[in-house]
Amino acid sequence: MKLPITFESRMQRLLGENFQNFQQALQQTPPVSIRVNRNKFQHNIALPQVPWTTSGYYLTERPAFTLDPLLHAGTYYVQEASSMFLEHALQQTIDLNQPLQVLDLCGAPGGKSTHLASLISPDSLLVSNEVIKSRATILAENIAKWGSVNVLVTNNDPRDFSRLTDFFDVMVVDAPCSGEGMFRKDPQAIGEWSEENVQLCARRQQRILSDVWGALKPGGVLIYSTCTWNEAENEENMAWLAKQENAQPVTINYEDCWGIKRSALHGVEGYRFYPHAVQGEGFFLAVMRKSGEAEETNYSSGKKKKYKLQEAGKKEKALVQNWLQNPDDFAWVQHNETIFTVPENLFEAADEVYQKLYVVYGGTQVAEVAGKKVKPLQPLALSQHLNQEAFQTQELTLEQAIRYLRKEDICLGTHGTDWVLLHYRNRPLGWAKQIGNRINNYYPKEWRIRMDLPAELPGNSVLQ
Numbered sequence: 479m480k481l482p483i484t485f486e487s488r489m490q491r492l493l494g495e496n497f498q499n500f501q502q503a504l505q506q507t508p509p510v511s512i513r514v515n516r517n518k519f520q521h522n523i524a525l526p527q528v529p530w531t532t533s534g535y536y537l538t539e540r541p542a543f544t545l546d547p548l549l550h551a552g553t554y555y556v557q558e559a560s561s562m563f564l565e566h567a568l569q570q571t572i573d574l575n576q577p578l579q580v581l582d583l584c585g586a587p588g589g590k591s592t593h594l595a596s597l598i599s600p601d602s603l604l605v606s607n608e609v610i611k612s613r614a615t616i617l618a619e620n621i622a623k624w625g626s627v628n629v630l631v632t633n634n635d636p637r638d639f640s641r642l643t644d645f646f647d648v649m650v651v652d653a654p655c656s657g658e659g660m661f662r663k664d665p666q667a668i669g670e671w672s673e674e675n676v677q678l679c680a681r682r683q684q685r686i687l688s689d690v691w692g693a694l695k696p697g698g699v700l701i702y703s704t705c706t707w708n709e710a711e712n713e714e715n716m717a718w719l720a721k722q723e724n725a726q727p728v729t730i731n732y733e734d735c736w737g738i739k740r741s742a743l744h745g746v747e748g749y750r751f752y753p754h755a756v757q758g759e760g761f762f763l764a765v766m767r768k769s770g771e772a773e774e775t776n777y778s779s780g781k782k783k784k785y786k787l788q789e790a791g792k793k794e795k796a797l798v799q800n801w802l803q804n805p806d807d808f809a810w811v812q813h814n815e816t817i818f819t820v821p822e823n824l825f826e827a828a829d830e831v832y833q834k835l836y837v838v839y840g841g842t843q844v845a846e847v848a849g850k851k852v853k854p855l856q857p858l859a860l861s862q863h864l865n866q867e868a869f870q871t872q873e874l875t876l877e878q879a880i881r882y883l884r885k886e887d888i889c890l891g892t893h894g895t896d897w898v899l900l901h902y903r904n905r906p907l908g909w910a911k912q913i914g915n916r917i918n919n920y921y922p923k924e925w926r927i928r929m930d931l932p933a934e935l936p937g938n939s940v941l942q
């Protein structure tokens with residue numbers, strides 16, 4: 479691997495005697511890791527654990543993830559191990575049992591957002607944002623697969639968040655960066671690297687931070703991360719924020735044996751992940767707290783409030799409400815023919831977000847209703863709150879599951895005239911409609927597996 483000279487000399491200065499180990503580590507195969515959705519998969523997992531999270535595991539090799547139906551069922555997410563340090567950083571800075579309003583500003587494809595969705599309490603709201611439209615669609619797909627109901631996916635520019643003053647208790651900014659920490663995993667990134675691009679990224683990150691800073695409550699916490707090592711995009715940006723916006727650095731404690739390097743510059747602390755010292759890719763994280771104290775949130779303006787979220791019609795709701803467990807815990811909302819839910823106690827906060835931002839996906843999409851015709855929607859199949867007893871279910875073999883996920887015809891040898899919830903290893907994958915002895919495949923076209931199949935399908939899921 480040929481590294482740019484200016485990058486090499488900077489790393490030499492940063493790492494001193496460890497530089498040679500660093501260079502050697504860059505020649506090795508990157509570790510592979512997954513994070514398990516404990517709301518969907520509770521069994522013991524006999525794999526080595528990522529030390530800074532309770533749900534991350536290392537695999538010994540990279541399997542063909544796309545051909546594992548359990549990935550599509552949202553039982554795990556393929557995520558680089560260093561990034562999972564977010565969990566430890568959050569646990570050290572905030573009480574995750576209390577109701578929180580959390581923003582993941584640079585959310586796609588969804589690694590940190592699905593992690594946050596697992597960490598926050600059920601009465602907390604996560605707004606997961608992505609500025610690039612096509613990437614926001616992928617983010618929404620991954621959120622729907624994870625199956626949490628308390629997440630809204632938005633597609634907004636950071637500056638739009640100025641409409642939500644003092645709204646969030648926690649803000650995660652996993653900023654677009656020059657990607658030095660990804661050189662091993664993605665050698666193409668080396669060709670795109672330049673000192674000018676580093677400076678450009680650093681300025682863009684400052685712009686992003688000042689655009690969203692007003693949306694963080696006084697006393698709230700910012701978690702800033704990048705997958706790069708230069709100081710301009712990391713400690714220097716945090717020092718700039720401390721000076722510019724009156725933010726205080728927060729110290730994170732952790733085990734020395736984890737191999738994470740603590741850095742300090744201009745009084746700001748950061749946490750650095752190098753491939754020769756940790757089992758993971760390059761990563762930087764810092765935590766800052768906004769000065770001041772939050773005031774109690776009060777959404778009502780005194781006048782009779784006009785909501786953007788419209789209650790579902792009584793008749794429509796009656797047709798579908800037993801499709802979720804504990805239906806009274808949810809506000810049932812209707813937009814045209816689509817019925818979806820958000821947790822009842824988050825309705826006001828969710829409505830505020832719908833009023834101020836462009837929400838591309840919210841809560842759990844349950845059904846489309848037209849007259850007496852109802853069609854269950856894919857996110858319902860993957861929801862953590864689905865009431866499976868309301869449906870006929872059918873277990874698929876691996877081959878049938880892959881055919882279903884490719885949106886091909888499948889033959890089950892069954893008869894009937896109803897919706898069928900298809901399972902793989904007891905976990906819902908999606909819907910089909912039985913019409914006589916035929917099965918209509920309702921897997922979303924945009925989500926289908928497109929890769930060519932190998933001569934033989936891999937027998938085991940990584941979760942076995």
Ligand SMILES: C[S@@+](CC[C@H](N)C(=O)[O-])C[C@H]1O[C@@H](n2cnc3c(N)ncnc32)[C@H](O)[C@@H]1O
Binds near residue numbers: 561584587590608
């Ligand atoms: C490092 S990636 C985020 C990865 C994500 N947090 C995860 O864990 O899966 C950075 C994201 O920032 C988005 N982005 C690019 N330019 C941006 C900008 N000017 N403002 C906000 N986000 C931006 C990119 O589209 C990309 O999805």
